[in-house]
Each structure stands twice: as structure tokens, then as C-alpha cells.
């Protein structure tokens with residue numbers, strides 16, 4: 239699975255997704271064309287129901303499109319088998335969701351190193367990397383805390399460190415600040431900005447808060463399942 243050089247990290251072509259409620263078709267994406275280049279920090283904005291989560295789920299291969307193409311690092315994801323999709327997700331993508339999805343019985347450090355253990359990395363490597371990543375997100379002093387011993391913003395920082403653990407080509411975040419107060423939200427989005435600038439990570443972030451979306455390099459706006467503006 240080598241990447242095609244020169245192609246965008248993420249590209250969708252005429253992407254469509256309909257849900258069916260019995261016989262009633264609910265079109266969520268109605269032909270979406272987007273491109274995200276390597277090293278970009280892009281926010282995806284739009285009103286509730288405009289298709290943001292649906293688009294992110296197609297990009298993250300958590301669900302299959304009705305038609306159209308999703309290419310990540312030049313690879314047409316529809317050509318991958320289920321096993322290849324799982325491998326691709328583990329190797330190329332980092333996910334950050336609205337709910338922190340941390341294992342409550344594991345420490346911050348253990349949550350971060352878990353994906354590296356799953357990838358079969360050596361102990362010395364994952365411990366070193368885990369420490370490095372928790373420092374990147376400002377939690378160097380909280381490594382052995384359990385999620386219940388961390389604030390909401392700190393918990394989200396752990397998920398960001400965890401998402402970076404496999405050195406993903408693309409970080410996907412769906413409303414990562416929805417459960418945080420406005421000051422903490424700004425801190426988290428600024429952390430994305432630093433990770434983007436310093437580590438050169440490509441970030442695709444859903445938000446419906448204008449003030450947060452504007453902190454990205456570029457905004458893609460969805461309305462009724464189509465890109466607007």
C-alpha cells in the first residue's frame with residue numbers, strides 16, 4: 239500500500255451517502271468534492287444535520303459511501319478489504335471524538351501506549367514515545383493519572399496524544415471540544431494548531447463554532463450535504 243506522491247492526503251470525488259429509514263431515503267451527502275493537502279489544518283463547518291459527521295465517518299472508513307470516491311494518501315479506500323481497512327486506520331489515521339473514549343481503568347500513559355502495543359512496537363519504544371507525546375500535549379506531570387483524575391480538557395489532551403501515537407498521515411477530529419468550556423476549547427484547538435505547525439500533521443476538524451473553525455488555515459463549509467462557498 240504505497241502512497242502516490244503528489245496526491246492530496248485526502249480527496250473525495252462526488253461523494254454521496256444516503257441513509258434509509260424504511261423506504262424513505264435521507265440524503266446526507268449529495269456529491270461532495272474536497273481536497274486536503276499534506277500539512278494543512280482544515281476545519282469542516284456547517285449547521286446541524288449538514289453532513290459533517292457523515293463525511294468524517296466516510297473519510298475514517300467507519301461507514302461506506304453510497305457512491306463516489308474517498309482517496310487517502312492517493313489510495314482509493316473502496317478497494318480495501320475489511321482487514322486492510324483496519325490496518326489502514328491503525329497506520330494512517332488518528333481519531334479524536336467528542337466523547338473522550340478513554341479507558342477509565344487505564345492511566346493516561348497506558349491509554350496512549352495502547353495503539354502502539356497493538357501495532358506490536360517494542361516496550362522501550364512505546365514507553366519513550368508515550369512520554370514524549372504526553373509532554374507534547376502538556377501532560378508530562380500527569381502521566382500516571384487515571385481519566386477520572388483529569389479535567390475534561392486534560393482528558394481530551396490524552397486522546398490527542400493517543401491519536402498521534404501511530405504517527406498518522408491524517409488526524410480526524412469530530413467536535414473535539416463539544417464537551418469543553420469555551421476557554422478550554424480554545425486551548426485544545428490551539429494545541430491542534432501547534433501540532434500542525436510543529437509536527438507538520440495534517441488535521442481535518444469538525445466544529446460548528448465559528449471562533450474555533452477560524453483558527454484553522456482553511457474552512458470547508460457544508461450545507462444540506464453539499465460544499466458551499
Ligand SMILES: Nc1ncnc2c1ncn2[C@@H]1O[C@H](COP(=O)(O)OP(=O)(O)OP(=O)(O)O)[C@@H](O)[C@H]1O
Nearest residue numbers: 257264265266285286287288289290291292293446
Ligand atoms: N444513522 C442514520 N440514519 C438515518 N439518518 C441519519 C443517520 N445519521 C445521520 N442521518 C441524517 O443525515 C443527515 C446528516 O447528519 P450528520 O450527523 O452527518 O450531521 P452533522 O452535520 O454532523 O450534524 P451535527 O452538527 O448535529 O453533529 C441528517 O439529516 C441526519 O438526520
Ligand SMILES: [Mg+2]
Nearest residue numbers: 290291292413
Ligand atoms: Mg455531527
